[in-house]
Amino acid sequence: MSAKVVVVGSLNMDLVTRASRLPRGGETLIGQSFATVCGGKGANQAVAAARLGAQVSMVGCVGTDAYGQVLRQALLDEGIDCRAVSAVEGTSGVALIVVDDNSQNAIVIVAGANGALTPAVLGCFDAALQEADVIICQLEIPDATVGHALKRGRELGKTVILNPAPASRPLPQEWYASIDYLIPNESEAAALSGLPVDSLQTAQIAATRLIDMGAGKVIITLGAQGSLFADGKGFEHFPAPSVKALDTTAAGDTFVGGFAAALVAGMSEAQAIRFGQVAAALSVTRAGAQPSIPTLADVQAFKTP
Known part of the structure:
Protein backbone atom coordinates (compact mmCIF):
# COMPACT_ATOMS: atom_id res chain seq x y z
CA MET A 1 0.00 0.00 0.00
CA SER A 2 1.36 3.41 -0.92
CA ALA A 3 -1.55 5.69 0.06
CA LYS A 4 -1.16 6.92 3.62
CA VAL A 5 -3.35 8.45 6.29
CA VAL A 6 -1.50 10.36 9.01
CA VAL A 7 -3.41 11.07 12.21
CA VAL A 8 -2.20 13.87 14.48
CA GLY A 9 -4.04 13.47 17.74
CA SER A 10 -4.78 11.90 21.07
CA LEU A 11 -4.29 8.51 22.66
CA ASN A 12 -6.36 7.82 25.78
CA MET A 13 -7.11 4.87 27.98
CA ASP A 14 -10.90 4.69 28.28
CA LEU A 15 -12.22 3.73 31.72
CA VAL A 16 -15.71 2.55 30.85
CA THR A 17 -18.61 1.73 33.11
CA ARG A 18 -22.15 0.79 32.16
CA ALA A 19 -25.15 1.87 34.24
CA SER A 20 -28.90 1.88 33.76
CA ARG A 21 -28.79 5.64 33.22
CA LEU A 22 -26.38 8.55 33.45
CA PRO A 23 -25.94 9.94 36.99
CA ARG A 24 -27.37 13.30 38.00
CA GLY A 25 -25.28 15.91 39.79
CA GLY A 26 -24.33 14.73 43.29
CA GLU A 27 -25.78 11.26 42.69
CA THR A 28 -24.05 7.89 43.14
CA LEU A 29 -25.25 5.01 40.97
CA ILE A 30 -24.48 1.31 41.09
CA GLY A 31 -22.76 0.37 37.85
CA GLN A 32 -23.24 -2.85 35.89
CA SER A 33 -19.71 -3.37 34.54
CA PHE A 34 -16.26 -1.82 34.17
CA ALA A 35 -13.52 -2.16 31.55
CA THR A 36 -10.33 -0.43 30.42
CA VAL A 37 -10.32 0.04 26.66
CA CYS A 38 -7.79 1.72 24.36
CA GLY A 39 -9.23 4.92 22.93
CA GLY A 40 -8.63 8.60 22.29
CA LYS A 41 -10.10 10.22 19.21
CA GLY A 42 -6.80 10.29 17.36
CA ALA A 43 -5.94 6.67 18.08
CA ASN A 44 -9.50 5.56 17.33
CA GLN A 45 -9.42 7.24 13.93
CA ALA A 46 -6.01 5.74 13.20
CA VAL A 47 -7.27 2.25 14.06
CA ALA A 48 -10.41 2.76 11.96
CA ALA A 49 -8.43 3.86 8.92
CA ALA A 50 -6.01 0.94 9.33
CA ARG A 51 -8.69 -1.73 9.77
CA LEU A 52 -10.55 -0.30 6.81
CA GLY A 53 -7.65 -0.67 4.42
CA ALA A 54 -5.33 2.34 4.70
CA GLN A 55 -1.64 2.54 5.51
CA VAL A 56 -1.57 4.67 8.67
CA SER A 57 0.94 6.64 10.75
CA MET A 58 0.12 8.09 14.17
CA VAL A 59 1.61 11.26 15.62
CA GLY A 60 0.95 11.64 19.34
CA CYS A 61 2.20 11.35 22.91
CA VAL A 62 1.68 8.78 25.66
CA GLY A 63 2.87 8.78 29.26
CA THR A 64 5.57 6.68 30.86
CA ASP A 65 2.92 4.80 32.85
CA ALA A 66 1.59 1.32 32.10
CA TYR A 67 -1.29 2.76 30.07
CA GLY A 68 1.18 4.37 27.67
CA GLN A 69 2.80 1.05 26.84
CA VAL A 70 -0.58 -0.57 26.24
CA LEU A 71 -1.83 2.29 24.05
CA ARG A 72 1.24 2.23 21.84
CA GLN A 73 1.23 -1.56 21.53
CA ALA A 74 -2.44 -1.55 20.54
CA LEU A 75 -1.61 0.63 17.52
CA LEU A 76 1.41 -1.48 16.60
CA ASP A 77 -0.82 -4.55 16.69
CA GLU A 78 -2.98 -2.89 14.01
CA GLY A 79 0.04 -2.35 11.75
CA ILE A 80 0.12 1.39 12.44
CA ASP A 81 3.46 3.20 12.16
CA CYS A 82 4.19 4.54 15.67
CA ARG A 83 7.62 6.08 15.12
CA ALA A 84 6.05 9.47 15.83
CA VAL A 85 4.32 8.34 19.06
CA SER A 86 6.50 9.80 21.83
CA ALA A 87 6.63 8.70 25.47
CA VAL A 88 6.76 11.70 27.84
CA GLU A 89 7.23 11.76 31.59
CA GLY A 90 3.95 11.44 33.48
CA THR A 91 0.54 9.91 32.94
CA SER A 92 -1.17 9.03 29.69
CA GLY A 93 -4.47 10.60 28.70
CA VAL A 94 -7.59 9.00 30.12
CA ALA A 95 -11.30 9.23 29.38
CA LEU A 96 -13.91 8.43 32.02
CA ILE A 97 -16.98 7.09 30.20
CA VAL A 98 -20.44 6.15 31.45
CA VAL A 99 -22.77 4.34 29.01
CA ASP A 100 -26.47 3.95 29.79
CA ASP A 101 -29.04 1.36 28.75
CA ASN A 102 -30.06 3.53 25.78
CA SER A 103 -26.44 3.47 24.48
CA GLN A 104 -25.92 7.16 25.24
CA ASN A 105 -22.69 8.17 26.93
CA ALA A 106 -21.16 10.90 29.06
CA ILE A 107 -17.39 11.41 28.89
CA VAL A 108 -14.80 13.34 30.91
CA ILE A 109 -11.30 13.57 29.40
CA VAL A 110 -8.02 14.21 31.21
CA ALA A 111 -5.39 15.18 28.63
CA GLY A 112 -2.29 13.85 30.40
CA ALA A 113 0.50 13.25 27.90
CA ASN A 114 -1.66 14.50 25.02
CA GLY A 115 -0.93 18.00 26.26
CA ALA A 116 2.76 17.45 25.50
CA LEU A 117 2.14 17.21 21.75
CA THR A 118 3.35 20.74 21.03
CA PRO A 119 4.04 22.32 17.62
CA ALA A 120 7.76 21.80 18.33
CA VAL A 121 7.23 18.07 18.89
CA LEU A 122 5.11 17.84 15.76
CA GLY A 123 7.84 19.63 13.86
CA CYS A 124 10.23 16.79 14.70
CA PHE A 125 7.99 14.47 12.70
CA ASP A 126 7.40 16.68 9.67
CA ALA A 127 8.56 13.82 7.45
CA ALA A 128 5.42 11.92 8.41
CA LEU A 129 3.26 14.80 7.20
CA GLN A 130 5.27 14.99 3.99
CA GLU A 131 4.58 11.30 3.31
CA ALA A 132 0.83 11.64 3.88
CA ASP A 133 -1.98 11.70 1.36
CA VAL A 134 -4.56 12.61 4.02
CA ILE A 135 -3.92 14.33 7.36
CA ILE A 136 -6.53 14.04 10.11
CA CYS A 137 -6.74 16.20 13.26
CA GLN A 138 -9.14 16.48 16.20
CA LEU A 139 -9.28 18.73 19.29
CA GLU A 140 -7.92 16.55 22.11
CA ILE A 141 -4.40 17.98 21.72
CA PRO A 142 -3.26 21.63 22.17
CA ASP A 143 -4.95 24.09 19.82
CA ALA A 144 -1.58 25.46 18.71
CA THR A 145 -0.58 21.99 17.51
CA VAL A 146 -3.83 21.50 15.64
CA GLY A 147 -3.39 24.84 13.94
CA HIS A 148 0.20 23.97 12.99
CA ALA A 149 -0.84 20.60 11.54
CA LEU A 150 -3.66 22.12 9.50
CA LYS A 151 -1.46 24.89 8.13
CA ARG A 152 1.40 22.52 7.35
CA GLY A 153 -0.98 20.12 5.62
CA ARG A 154 -2.19 22.95 3.39
CA GLU A 155 1.38 24.03 2.62
CA LEU A 156 2.23 20.47 1.59
CA GLY A 157 -0.86 20.18 -0.62
CA LYS A 158 -2.36 17.31 1.38
CA THR A 159 -6.03 16.54 1.90
CA VAL A 160 -6.74 17.94 5.37
CA ILE A 161 -9.59 16.65 7.55
CA LEU A 162 -10.57 18.24 10.85
CA ASN A 163 -12.95 16.43 13.16
CA PRO A 164 -13.66 19.30 15.60
CA ALA A 165 -14.27 17.08 18.61
CA PRO A 166 -14.79 17.88 21.33
CA ALA A 167 -15.88 21.41 20.39
CA SER A 168 -17.60 23.86 22.71
CA ARG A 169 -16.64 27.12 21.03
CA PRO A 170 -15.87 28.55 17.56
CA LEU A 171 -12.60 27.57 15.90
CA PRO A 172 -9.85 30.12 15.24
CA GLN A 173 -10.88 31.83 12.01
CA GLU A 174 -7.49 31.28 10.36
CA TRP A 175 -7.88 27.50 10.57
CA TYR A 176 -10.72 27.30 8.07
CA ALA A 177 -8.68 28.10 4.98
CA SER A 178 -6.57 24.98 5.61
CA ILE A 179 -9.49 22.54 6.01
CA ASP A 180 -10.64 20.45 3.05
CA TYR A 181 -13.23 18.48 5.03
CA LEU A 182 -14.71 19.72 8.30
CA ILE A 183 -16.58 16.82 9.95
CA PRO A 184 -18.55 17.83 13.07
CA ASN A 185 -21.57 16.16 14.67
CA GLU A 186 -24.73 18.12 15.48
CA SER A 187 -23.54 19.63 18.77
CA GLU A 188 -20.12 20.47 17.35
CA ALA A 189 -21.65 22.08 14.26
CA ALA A 190 -23.84 24.17 16.56
CA ALA A 191 -20.86 25.23 18.70
CA LEU A 192 -18.79 26.18 15.67
CA SER A 193 -21.52 27.98 13.74
CA GLY A 194 -23.38 29.56 16.66
CA LEU A 195 -26.60 28.17 15.18
CA PRO A 196 -28.96 25.45 16.44
CA VAL A 197 -28.60 22.08 14.71
CA ASP A 198 -31.62 19.92 15.47
CA SER A 199 -32.93 18.93 12.04
CA LEU A 200 -31.76 18.40 8.49
CA GLN A 201 -32.88 21.92 7.58
CA THR A 202 -30.97 23.58 10.45
CA ALA A 203 -27.94 21.41 9.63
CA GLN A 204 -27.98 22.86 6.11
CA ILE A 205 -28.03 26.40 7.50
CA ALA A 206 -25.14 25.65 9.87
CA ALA A 207 -23.13 23.95 7.11
CA THR A 208 -23.58 27.01 4.91
CA ARG A 209 -22.31 29.21 7.73
CA LEU A 210 -19.23 27.00 8.18
CA ILE A 211 -18.44 27.13 4.46
CA ASP A 212 -18.89 30.91 4.51
CA MET A 213 -16.33 30.94 7.34
CA GLY A 214 -13.83 29.30 4.99
CA GLY A 226 -27.28 9.93 8.59
CA SER A 227 -24.94 12.62 7.27
CA LEU A 228 -25.26 15.93 5.46
CA PHE A 229 -22.64 16.88 2.85
CA ALA A 230 -22.23 20.51 1.79
CA ASP A 231 -19.70 22.04 -0.59
CA GLY A 232 -20.99 25.56 -1.15
CA LYS A 233 -22.78 24.50 -4.33
CA GLY A 234 -25.48 22.40 -2.71
CA PHE A 235 -26.30 19.69 -0.22
CA GLU A 236 -26.66 15.93 -0.23
CA HIS A 237 -28.25 13.92 2.56
CA PHE A 238 -27.00 10.38 3.14
CA PRO A 239 -29.46 8.31 5.23
CA ALA A 240 -27.83 6.09 7.85
CA PRO A 241 -27.86 2.29 7.60
CA SER A 242 -30.41 0.79 10.00
CA VAL A 243 -28.86 -1.14 12.92
CA LYS A 244 -29.63 -1.79 16.59
CA ALA A 245 -27.28 0.37 18.65
CA LEU A 246 -25.49 -1.03 21.68
CA ASP A 247 -22.79 1.61 22.34
CA THR A 248 -22.17 4.80 20.33
CA THR A 249 -18.62 5.31 21.66
CA ALA A 250 -16.18 5.89 18.76
CA ALA A 251 -18.91 5.91 16.08
CA GLY A 252 -17.84 9.36 14.91
CA ASP A 253 -14.19 8.34 14.97
CA THR A 254 -15.00 5.26 12.91
CA PHE A 255 -16.79 7.41 10.33
CA VAL A 256 -13.83 9.79 10.04
CA GLY A 257 -11.28 6.99 9.75
CA GLY A 258 -13.44 5.11 7.27
CA PHE A 259 -14.04 8.21 5.17
CA ALA A 260 -10.29 8.90 5.01
CA ALA A 261 -9.47 5.28 4.15
CA ALA A 262 -12.03 5.33 1.36
CA LEU A 263 -10.63 8.57 -0.08
CA VAL A 264 -7.08 7.23 -0.25
CA ALA A 265 -8.46 4.04 -1.83
CA GLY A 266 -9.75 6.18 -4.69
CA MET A 267 -13.46 6.31 -3.88
CA SER A 268 -15.56 9.35 -4.72
CA GLU A 269 -16.76 11.63 -1.92
CA ALA A 270 -20.22 10.07 -2.01
CA GLN A 271 -18.81 6.55 -1.94
CA ALA A 272 -16.47 7.49 0.89
CA ILE A 273 -19.33 8.93 2.95
CA ARG A 274 -21.43 5.80 2.47
CA PHE A 275 -18.43 3.62 3.31
CA GLY A 276 -17.80 5.60 6.50
CA GLN A 277 -21.46 5.37 7.44
CA VAL A 278 -21.52 1.59 7.14
CA ALA A 279 -18.37 1.35 9.24
CA ALA A 280 -19.87 3.65 11.89
CA ALA A 281 -23.16 1.73 11.88
CA LEU A 282 -21.33 -1.52 12.50
CA SER A 283 -19.34 0.07 15.33
CA VAL A 284 -22.44 1.01 17.33
CA THR A 285 -23.56 -2.63 17.40
CA ARG A 286 -20.49 -3.47 19.51
CA ALA A 287 -19.23 -2.24 22.89
CA GLY A 288 -16.12 -0.16 23.48
CA ALA A 289 -14.03 2.25 21.45
CA GLN A 290 -11.34 0.49 19.44
CA PRO A 291 -12.85 -3.00 20.00
CA SER A 292 -16.02 -1.84 18.23
CA ILE A 293 -14.31 -0.67 15.03
CA PRO A 294 -15.01 -3.02 12.10
CA THR A 295 -12.62 -4.35 9.47
CA LEU A 296 -12.73 -3.84 5.73
CA ALA A 297 -14.15 -7.36 5.37
CA ASP A 298 -16.94 -6.50 7.84
CA VAL A 299 -17.94 -3.44 5.81
CA GLN A 300 -17.78 -5.30 2.53
CA ALA A 301 -20.00 -8.05 3.95
CA PHE A 302 -22.58 -5.64 5.43
CA LYS A 303 -26.13 -6.07 4.20
CA THR A 304 -28.85 -3.60 5.18
CA PRO A 305 -31.41 -5.41 7.38
Whole structure:
Protein backbone atom coordinates (compact mmCIF):
# COMPACT_ATOMS: atom_id res chain seq x y z
CA MET A 1 0.00 0.00 0.00
CA SER A 2 1.36 3.41 -0.92
CA ALA A 3 -1.55 5.69 0.06
CA LYS A 4 -1.16 6.92 3.62
CA VAL A 5 -3.35 8.45 6.29
CA VAL A 6 -1.50 10.36 9.01
CA VAL A 7 -3.41 11.07 12.21
CA VAL A 8 -2.20 13.87 14.48
CA GLY A 9 -4.04 13.47 17.74
CA SER A 10 -4.78 11.90 21.07
CA LEU A 11 -4.29 8.51 22.66
CA ASN A 12 -6.36 7.82 25.78
CA MET A 13 -7.11 4.87 27.98
CA ASP A 14 -10.90 4.69 28.28
CA LEU A 15 -12.22 3.73 31.72
CA VAL A 16 -15.71 2.55 30.85
CA THR A 17 -18.61 1.73 33.11
CA ARG A 18 -22.15 0.79 32.16
CA ALA A 19 -25.15 1.87 34.24
CA SER A 20 -28.90 1.88 33.76
CA ARG A 21 -28.79 5.64 33.22
CA LEU A 22 -26.38 8.55 33.45
CA PRO A 23 -25.94 9.94 36.99
CA ARG A 24 -27.37 13.30 38.00
CA GLY A 25 -25.28 15.91 39.79
CA GLY A 26 -24.33 14.73 43.29
CA GLU A 27 -25.78 11.26 42.69
CA THR A 28 -24.05 7.89 43.14
CA LEU A 29 -25.25 5.01 40.97
CA ILE A 30 -24.48 1.31 41.09
CA GLY A 31 -22.76 0.37 37.85
CA GLN A 32 -23.24 -2.85 35.89
CA SER A 33 -19.71 -3.37 34.54
CA PHE A 34 -16.26 -1.82 34.17
CA ALA A 35 -13.52 -2.16 31.55
CA THR A 36 -10.33 -0.43 30.42
CA VAL A 37 -10.32 0.04 26.66
CA CYS A 38 -7.79 1.72 24.36
CA GLY A 39 -9.23 4.92 22.93
CA GLY A 40 -8.63 8.60 22.29
CA LYS A 41 -10.10 10.22 19.21
CA GLY A 42 -6.80 10.29 17.36
CA ALA A 43 -5.94 6.67 18.08
CA ASN A 44 -9.50 5.56 17.33
CA GLN A 45 -9.42 7.24 13.93
CA ALA A 46 -6.01 5.74 13.20
CA VAL A 47 -7.27 2.25 14.06
CA ALA A 48 -10.41 2.76 11.96
CA ALA A 49 -8.43 3.86 8.92
CA ALA A 50 -6.01 0.94 9.33
CA ARG A 51 -8.69 -1.73 9.77
CA LEU A 52 -10.55 -0.30 6.81
CA GLY A 53 -7.65 -0.67 4.42
CA ALA A 54 -5.33 2.34 4.70
CA GLN A 55 -1.64 2.54 5.51
CA VAL A 56 -1.57 4.67 8.67
CA SER A 57 0.94 6.64 10.75
CA MET A 58 0.12 8.09 14.17
CA VAL A 59 1.61 11.26 15.62
CA GLY A 60 0.95 11.64 19.34
CA CYS A 61 2.20 11.35 22.91
CA VAL A 62 1.68 8.78 25.66
CA GLY A 63 2.87 8.78 29.26
CA THR A 64 5.57 6.68 30.86
CA ASP A 65 2.92 4.80 32.85
CA ALA A 66 1.59 1.32 32.10
CA TYR A 67 -1.29 2.76 30.07
CA GLY A 68 1.18 4.37 27.67
CA GLN A 69 2.80 1.05 26.84
CA VAL A 70 -0.58 -0.57 26.24
CA LEU A 71 -1.83 2.29 24.05
CA ARG A 72 1.24 2.23 21.84
CA GLN A 73 1.23 -1.56 21.53
CA ALA A 74 -2.44 -1.55 20.54
CA LEU A 75 -1.61 0.63 17.52
CA LEU A 76 1.41 -1.48 16.60
CA ASP A 77 -0.82 -4.55 16.69
CA GLU A 78 -2.98 -2.89 14.01
CA GLY A 79 0.04 -2.35 11.75
CA ILE A 80 0.12 1.39 12.44
CA ASP A 81 3.46 3.20 12.16
CA CYS A 82 4.19 4.54 15.67
CA ARG A 83 7.62 6.08 15.12
CA ALA A 84 6.05 9.47 15.83
CA VAL A 85 4.32 8.34 19.06
CA SER A 86 6.50 9.80 21.83
CA ALA A 87 6.63 8.70 25.47
CA VAL A 88 6.76 11.70 27.84
CA GLU A 89 7.23 11.76 31.59
CA GLY A 90 3.95 11.44 33.48
CA THR A 91 0.54 9.91 32.94
CA SER A 92 -1.17 9.03 29.69
CA GLY A 93 -4.47 10.60 28.70
CA VAL A 94 -7.59 9.00 30.12
CA ALA A 95 -11.30 9.23 29.38
CA LEU A 96 -13.91 8.43 32.02
CA ILE A 97 -16.98 7.09 30.20
CA VAL A 98 -20.44 6.15 31.45
CA VAL A 99 -22.77 4.34 29.01
CA ASP A 100 -26.47 3.95 29.79
CA ASP A 101 -29.04 1.36 28.75
CA ASN A 102 -30.06 3.53 25.78
CA SER A 103 -26.44 3.47 24.48
CA GLN A 104 -25.92 7.16 25.24
CA ASN A 105 -22.69 8.17 26.93
CA ALA A 106 -21.16 10.90 29.06
CA ILE A 107 -17.39 11.41 28.89
CA VAL A 108 -14.80 13.34 30.91
CA ILE A 109 -11.30 13.57 29.40
CA VAL A 110 -8.02 14.21 31.21
CA ALA A 111 -5.39 15.18 28.63
CA GLY A 112 -2.29 13.85 30.40
CA ALA A 113 0.50 13.25 27.90
CA ASN A 114 -1.66 14.50 25.02
CA GLY A 115 -0.93 18.00 26.26
CA ALA A 116 2.76 17.45 25.50
CA LEU A 117 2.14 17.21 21.75
CA THR A 118 3.35 20.74 21.03
CA PRO A 119 4.04 22.32 17.62
CA ALA A 120 7.76 21.80 18.33
CA VAL A 121 7.23 18.07 18.89
CA LEU A 122 5.11 17.84 15.76
CA GLY A 123 7.84 19.63 13.86
CA CYS A 124 10.23 16.79 14.70
CA PHE A 125 7.99 14.47 12.70
CA ASP A 126 7.40 16.68 9.67
CA ALA A 127 8.56 13.82 7.45
CA ALA A 128 5.42 11.92 8.41
CA LEU A 129 3.26 14.80 7.20
CA GLN A 130 5.27 14.99 3.99
CA GLU A 131 4.58 11.30 3.31
CA ALA A 132 0.83 11.64 3.88
CA ASP A 133 -1.98 11.70 1.36
CA VAL A 134 -4.56 12.61 4.02
CA ILE A 135 -3.92 14.33 7.36
CA ILE A 136 -6.53 14.04 10.11
CA CYS A 137 -6.74 16.20 13.26
CA GLN A 138 -9.14 16.48 16.20
CA LEU A 139 -9.28 18.73 19.29
CA GLU A 140 -7.92 16.55 22.11
CA ILE A 141 -4.40 17.98 21.72
CA PRO A 142 -3.26 21.63 22.17
CA ASP A 143 -4.95 24.09 19.82
CA ALA A 144 -1.58 25.46 18.71
CA THR A 145 -0.58 21.99 17.51
CA VAL A 146 -3.83 21.50 15.64
CA GLY A 147 -3.39 24.84 13.94
CA HIS A 148 0.20 23.97 12.99
CA ALA A 149 -0.84 20.60 11.54
CA LEU A 150 -3.66 22.12 9.50
CA LYS A 151 -1.46 24.89 8.13
CA ARG A 152 1.40 22.52 7.35
CA GLY A 153 -0.98 20.12 5.62
CA ARG A 154 -2.19 22.95 3.39
CA GLU A 155 1.38 24.03 2.62
CA LEU A 156 2.23 20.47 1.59
CA GLY A 157 -0.86 20.18 -0.62
CA LYS A 158 -2.36 17.31 1.38
CA THR A 159 -6.03 16.54 1.90
CA VAL A 160 -6.74 17.94 5.37
CA ILE A 161 -9.59 16.65 7.55
CA LEU A 162 -10.57 18.24 10.85
CA ASN A 163 -12.95 16.43 13.16
CA PRO A 164 -13.66 19.30 15.60
CA ALA A 165 -14.27 17.08 18.61
CA PRO A 166 -14.79 17.88 21.33
CA ALA A 167 -15.88 21.41 20.39
CA SER A 168 -17.60 23.86 22.71
CA ARG A 169 -16.64 27.12 21.03
CA PRO A 170 -15.87 28.55 17.56
CA LEU A 171 -12.60 27.57 15.90
CA PRO A 172 -9.85 30.12 15.24
CA GLN A 173 -10.88 31.83 12.01
CA GLU A 174 -7.49 31.28 10.36
CA TRP A 175 -7.88 27.50 10.57
CA TYR A 176 -10.72 27.30 8.07
CA ALA A 177 -8.68 28.10 4.98
CA SER A 178 -6.57 24.98 5.61
CA ILE A 179 -9.49 22.54 6.01
CA ASP A 180 -10.64 20.45 3.05
CA TYR A 181 -13.23 18.48 5.03
CA LEU A 182 -14.71 19.72 8.30
CA ILE A 183 -16.58 16.82 9.95
CA PRO A 184 -18.55 17.83 13.07
CA ASN A 185 -21.57 16.16 14.67
CA GLU A 186 -24.73 18.12 15.48
CA SER A 187 -23.54 19.63 18.77
CA GLU A 188 -20.12 20.47 17.35
CA ALA A 189 -21.65 22.08 14.26
CA ALA A 190 -23.84 24.17 16.56
CA ALA A 191 -20.86 25.23 18.70
CA LEU A 192 -18.79 26.18 15.67
CA SER A 193 -21.52 27.98 13.74
CA GLY A 194 -23.38 29.56 16.66
CA LEU A 195 -26.60 28.17 15.18
CA PRO A 196 -28.96 25.45 16.44
CA VAL A 197 -28.60 22.08 14.71
CA ASP A 198 -31.62 19.92 15.47
CA SER A 199 -32.93 18.93 12.04
CA LEU A 200 -31.76 18.40 8.49
CA GLN A 201 -32.88 21.92 7.58
CA THR A 202 -30.97 23.58 10.45
CA ALA A 203 -27.94 21.41 9.63
CA GLN A 204 -27.98 22.86 6.11
CA ILE A 205 -28.03 26.40 7.50
CA ALA A 206 -25.14 25.65 9.87
CA ALA A 207 -23.13 23.95 7.11
CA THR A 208 -23.58 27.01 4.91
CA ARG A 209 -22.31 29.21 7.73
CA LEU A 210 -19.23 27.00 8.18
CA ILE A 211 -18.44 27.13 4.46
CA ASP A 212 -18.89 30.91 4.51
CA MET A 213 -16.33 30.94 7.34
CA GLY A 214 -13.83 29.30 4.99
CA ALA A 215 -14.12 25.51 5.28
CA GLY A 216 -13.73 23.76 1.94
CA LYS A 217 -16.45 21.14 2.44
CA VAL A 218 -18.54 20.16 5.44
CA ILE A 219 -19.94 16.79 6.49
CA ILE A 220 -22.25 16.99 9.51
CA THR A 221 -22.84 13.58 11.06
CA LEU A 222 -26.39 13.29 12.35
CA GLY A 223 -26.38 9.94 14.16
CA ALA A 224 -29.36 7.82 13.19
CA GLN A 225 -30.38 10.54 10.70
CA GLY A 226 -27.28 9.93 8.59
CA SER A 227 -24.94 12.62 7.27
CA LEU A 228 -25.26 15.93 5.46
CA PHE A 229 -22.64 16.88 2.85
CA ALA A 230 -22.23 20.51 1.79
CA ASP A 231 -19.70 22.04 -0.59
CA GLY A 232 -20.99 25.56 -1.15
CA LYS A 233 -22.78 24.50 -4.33
CA GLY A 234 -25.48 22.40 -2.71
CA PHE A 235 -26.30 19.69 -0.22
CA GLU A 236 -26.66 15.93 -0.23
CA HIS A 237 -28.25 13.92 2.56
CA PHE A 238 -27.00 10.38 3.14
CA PRO A 239 -29.46 8.31 5.23
CA ALA A 240 -27.83 6.09 7.85
CA PRO A 241 -27.86 2.29 7.60
CA SER A 242 -30.41 0.79 10.00
CA VAL A 243 -28.86 -1.14 12.92
CA LYS A 244 -29.63 -1.79 16.59
CA ALA A 245 -27.28 0.37 18.65
CA LEU A 246 -25.49 -1.03 21.68
CA ASP A 247 -22.79 1.61 22.34
CA THR A 248 -22.17 4.80 20.33
CA THR A 249 -18.62 5.31 21.66
CA ALA A 250 -16.18 5.89 18.76
CA ALA A 251 -18.91 5.91 16.08
CA GLY A 252 -17.84 9.36 14.91
CA ASP A 253 -14.19 8.34 14.97
CA THR A 254 -15.00 5.26 12.91
CA PHE A 255 -16.79 7.41 10.33
CA VAL A 256 -13.83 9.79 10.04
CA GLY A 257 -11.28 6.99 9.75
CA GLY A 258 -13.44 5.11 7.27
CA PHE A 259 -14.04 8.21 5.17
CA ALA A 260 -10.29 8.90 5.01
CA ALA A 261 -9.47 5.28 4.15
CA ALA A 262 -12.03 5.33 1.36
CA LEU A 263 -10.63 8.57 -0.08
CA VAL A 264 -7.08 7.23 -0.25
CA ALA A 265 -8.46 4.04 -1.83
CA GLY A 266 -9.75 6.18 -4.69
CA MET A 267 -13.46 6.31 -3.88
CA SER A 268 -15.56 9.35 -4.72
CA GLU A 269 -16.76 11.63 -1.92
CA ALA A 270 -20.22 10.07 -2.01
CA GLN A 271 -18.81 6.55 -1.94
CA ALA A 272 -16.47 7.49 0.89
CA ILE A 273 -19.33 8.93 2.95
CA ARG A 274 -21.43 5.80 2.47
CA PHE A 275 -18.43 3.62 3.31
CA GLY A 276 -17.80 5.60 6.50
CA GLN A 277 -21.46 5.37 7.44
CA VAL A 278 -21.52 1.59 7.14
CA ALA A 279 -18.37 1.35 9.24
CA ALA A 280 -19.87 3.65 11.89
CA ALA A 281 -23.16 1.73 11.88
CA LEU A 282 -21.33 -1.52 12.50
CA SER A 283 -19.34 0.07 15.33
CA VAL A 284 -22.44 1.01 17.33
CA THR A 285 -23.56 -2.63 17.40
CA ARG A 286 -20.49 -3.47 19.51
CA ALA A 287 -19.23 -2.24 22.89
CA GLY A 288 -16.12 -0.16 23.48
CA ALA A 289 -14.03 2.25 21.45
CA GLN A 290 -11.34 0.49 19.44
CA PRO A 291 -12.85 -3.00 20.00
CA SER A 292 -16.02 -1.84 18.23
CA ILE A 293 -14.31 -0.67 15.03
CA PRO A 294 -15.01 -3.02 12.10
CA THR A 295 -12.62 -4.35 9.47
CA LEU A 296 -12.73 -3.84 5.73
CA ALA A 297 -14.15 -7.36 5.37
CA ASP A 298 -16.94 -6.50 7.84
CA VAL A 299 -17.94 -3.44 5.81
CA GLN A 300 -17.78 -5.30 2.53
CA ALA A 301 -20.00 -8.05 3.95
CA PHE A 302 -22.58 -5.64 5.43
CA LYS A 303 -26.13 -6.07 4.20
CA THR A 304 -28.85 -3.60 5.18
CA PRO A 305 -31.41 -5.41 7.38
